[in-house]
Amino acid sequence: MTxxxxxxxxxxMSQAVVHxxxxxxxGQCGTAHAPIDVQTREALAKVDHHLAAVGSDKTWLLTVTIWLVSIxxxxxxxxxWDAWMPPGAAPARSCGEVQIGGDGYDIEIICTAALP
Structure with missing residues (x-):
């Protein structure tokens, strides 16, 4: 049993689960009410942080779902995203417009990755 x-x-909730x-x-978000580029950079920094904490990194991403309040x-x-993602490491990705819980949050990024 694993x-x-x-x-x-x-x-x-847990910020990361490994199985x-x-x-x-x-889902990772940036600072509420910040401009979308700031929220995106902060959310991706949290992705980096949580992946590192479990022994992985963005080159091991399998899937990413990005939810935007406004497309x-x-x-x-x-x-x-393009500045953050290393060439050749792009995961399967989807992006859509939804309502996000919490006032002022304009983006939420959900990821699944492998462990090296």
Whole structure:
């Protein structure tokens, strides 16, 4: 039986869960009410942080889902994403427009990665 390891856990959720060499991250957001490029950079920095904490990194990303409050922000988010993502390491990715819980949050990034 494979163990499940949970990281940065509180009553509601874990920021990262590892099971069978797969890492699942909770949705990551930046600072509420900040411009979309700032929120995106901060959310991606949290992705980097949580992946590093479990022994992985963005080159091991398998899938990423990006939720935007407004699809109008798509190009601005992609500008930040493209600067962050190493060439040749792009995961399967989807992006859509949704309502996000919490006032002022314009982006949420959810990731699944492998452990090296």
């Amino acid at each position: 163990d499940i390891k949970r990281f940065d856990t509180d009553l509601r 069978a060499q797969t890492v699942y991250l909770a 109008v922000d798509y190009d601005a988010v992609n500008t930040v």
